[in-house]
Amino acid sequence: MSIFEYNGSAIVAMVGKNCFAIASDRRLGVQLQTIATDFQKIYRIHDKLFIGLAGLATDAQTLHQRLVFRHKLYKLREERDMKPETFASLVSAIQYEKRFGPYFCQPVIAGLGDDDKPFICTMDSIGAKELAKDFVVAGTASESLYGACESMYRPDMEAEELFETISQALISSIDRDCLSGWGGHVYLVTPTEVTERVLKGRMD
Amino acid sequence: MGDSQYSFSLTTFSPSGKLVQIEHALTAVGSGQTSLGIKAANGVVIATEKKLPSILVDETSVQKIQSLTPNIGVVYSGMGPDSRVLVRKSRKQAEQYYRLYKEPIPVTQLVRETATVMQEFTQSGGVRPFGVSLLVAGFDDKGPQLYQVDPSGSYFSWKASAMGKNVSNAKTFLEKRYTEDMELDDAVHTAILTLKEGFEGQISGKNIEIGVIGNDKIFRVLTASEVEDYLQEVE
Numbered sequence: 110m111s112i113f114e115y116n117g118s119a120i121v122a123m124v125g126k127n128c129f130a131i132a133s134d135r136r137l138g139v140q141l142q143t144i145a146t147d148f149q150k151i152y153r154i155h156d157k158l159f160i161g162l163a164g165l166a167t168d169a170q171t172l173h174q175r176l177v178f179r180h181k182l183y184k185l186r187e188e189r190d191m192k193p194e195t196f197a198s199l200v201s202a203i204q205y206e207k208r209f210g211p212y213f214c215q216p217v218i219a220g221l222g223d224d225d226k227p228f229i230c231t232m233d234s235i236g237a238k239e240l241a242k243d244f245v246v247a248g249t250a251s252e253s254l255y256g257a258c259e260s261m262y263r264p265d266m267e268a269e270e271l272f273e274t275i276s277q278a279l280i281s282s283i284d285r286d287c288l289s290g291w292g293g294h295v296y297l298v299t300p301t302e303v304t305e306r307v308l309k310g311r312m313d
Numbered sequence: 314m315g316d317s318q319y320s321f322s323l324t325t326f327s328p329s330g331k332l333v334q335i336e337h338a339l340t341a342v343g344s345g346q347t348s349l350g351i352k353a354a355n356g357v358v359i360a361t362e363k364k365l366p367s368i369l370v371d372e373t374s375v376q377k378i379q380s381l382t383p384n385i386g387v388v389y390s391g392m393g394p395d396s397r398v399l400v401r402k403s404r405k406q407a408e409q410y411y412r413l414y415k416e417p418i419p420v421t422q423l424v425r426e427t428a429t430v431m432q433e434f435t436q437s438g439g440v441r442p443f444g445v446s447l448l449v450a451g452f453d454d455k456g457p458q459l460y461q462v463d464p465s466g467s468y469f470s471w472k473a474s475a476m477g478k479n480v481s482n483a484k485t486f487l488e489k490r491y492t493e494d495m496e497l498d499d500a501v502h503t504a505i506l507t508l509k510e511g512f513e514g515q516i517s518g519k520n521i522e523i524g525v526i527g528n529d530k531i532f533r534v535l536t537a538s539e540v541e542d543y544l545q546e547v548e
Contacts, residue, residue: 187419198415 112213113164113234115140117288118150119250120161121258121279122219122229124243125271128299129227131159131219132279134250134289135307137166146291146312154180155190156303158220159296160200163248164234165213172212175203193220193228197238204236211235215247225300250289253282272297272306280310324435324442334442335435338391338464341444342476345390347511348377349475349483350448351504352459356497356527357450359388359459360504362477362512363522378524378534382407384452385420386524386532390477391445391464399443403427420451424460424468432466446476452530479511486510497527505547518544 117138122131137148151161152173160176162169179199183191191199197218204212211234219229231245232238239245243262246254257278266274276295283289293308324332348361361377378388381403389396406426410418427447435442442464449460461476462468473491475483490503501523509516518537526532535543 186425187422192416195414195416199413202413 110140113215114249114288116164116166117286118163118166118248119254119279119283119286119289120150120163120215120217120247121254121275121282122161122217122231122245123258123262123266123271123275123278124227124229124241124264126265126267127225127227128268128271128297129219129221129229130271130275130295130297131161131217131229132275132293132295132308133161133163134248134279134283134291134293136289136291138288141287143291149294151294151296152177153296153303154196154220155184157225157298157300158191158193158196158218159298160196161217161219161247163215163217163251168212168214172200172203172214172216176200179203193218193222193230196220197228197230197232201232201236201238204232204234208235217245217247219298221298221300248289250282250286253285254278257282268297268299272304276308280308284311322436322438323440332435332465335465338442338444339446342391342446342464343478343480345392345445345477347475347477347479347483347508348388348390348448349473349487349504349507350388350450350459350461350471351473351487351491351495351500352450352457352471353495353497353500354493355457356452356500356525357457357459358497358500358504358523358525359386359448359450360501360508360521360523361388361390362508363520365520372519373537376522376534378522380524380532380534381423381449382417382451382532384417384526384530384532385423386450386526386534388448388450388522388524389445392443395443396445396447399427399430399445399447402430417453419453419455420449420458420460421455423451424449424462428462428466428468430466431462431464435465448474448476450524450526450532452526452528452532457526475507482511483507497525501525501543502547505543509547516544517541 119134133150137145222228230240244258297304324334346362350359407418447462473487518540523535
């Protein structure tokens with residue numbers, strides 16, 4: 110049993126036309142036992158920057174706390190929000206600090222950068238960044254997610270269509286994964302607003 | 314480490330509330346060669362006298378104006394070796410910022426960190442304050458910026474400023490000549506004229522140094538012949 114499969118998770122982010130969506134499942138388990146069905150895995154750093162953390166839940170929470178700390182100080186010093194690319198470099202650096210005793214997390218970062226250009230990326234648990242133009246996935250359901258996204262994704266989708274696509278990809282993947290599930294949490298972000306929706310899938 | 318008699322801070326307060334060592338550091342700055350900076354609408358220029366102790370010195374080997382990052386440059390008045398230490402530390406801090414964020418350091422952040430270093434040397438045991446004031450010129454997302462950093466660690470943003478021997482005349486001259494919508498070329502001319510005001514001897518491309526940064530966000534020191542061209546335009 111891998112440490113990454115202890116709690117169970119599924120995270121996906123997709124790029125649309127001047128917008129992005131980031132979604133996760135809601136299950137928190139301890140191996141086969143389900144503990145919570147409303148567990149938050151996507152966190153808001155600022156209105157145009159979200160991070161989803163897959164993997165071991167305790168490391169995800171600690172890493173999130175450290176990142177919020179760093180961003181708050183950055184905002185006080187530089188009097189501006191962090192750009193998504195900059196934030197991704199920061200997460201990568203923080204993870205590599207723990208190269209020989211890592212955080213067992215796989216982050217998915219999604220944000221709107223300069224001129225509201227959508228930015229997504231993921232990295233492994235020791236900070237190897239992977240930038241993508243279309244979608245990124247993480248978690249125990251990642252293999253199903255890759256397949257679902259690859260077939261359902263099209264470039265330059267508008268916000269509502271992107272929401273439908275990412276929801277379908279997420280639900281169909283977590284339905285096939287025993288460690289993730291109990292519905293989904295989708296954030297849809299455009300330059301003007303952030304919409305948060307809860308999905309109902311197989312509740313098991 | 315060190316003799317116990319000397320492991321106290323040289324910058325202990327005087328009864329009048331001053332830190333005497335910092336005052337003396339400012340005096341050292343005030344007797345250094347004149348340097349100045351002007352912020353234009355589309356760039357920044359910094360300049361300094363480059364009076365060498367003897368005609369036998371190879372002036373091409375001396376460079377007082379240095380870059381801290383590709384888009385930030387610095388000039389000093391005061392003790393040259395002290396400025397080299399600060400340049401070295403600032404460059405390292407700029408690179409550390411880049412390594413962490415993969416983003417070039419904003420001018421204000423670099424100035425703040427350099428000023429912090431200078432302040433540390435006014436509150437530590439067994440060290441003395443830096444005998445230089447720095448003029449930092451940079452161009453980043455917030456546009457052209459000019460900052461002065463003093464031995465105490467205080468820093469100010471300026472539209473135009475001067476330091477060193479001829480500071481009061483130079484500042485008066487700059488106050489009269491400065492306009493908000495100056496272009497970079499006009500600023501270079503004004504910088505040269507200001508240096509000329511207090512210059513002893515014949516000014517030439519070999520005994521002044523000028524650094525500019527424009528909309529291209531690349532800081533560079535002008536060559537002697539480029540300086541000569543500007544000097545002739547000013548004549």
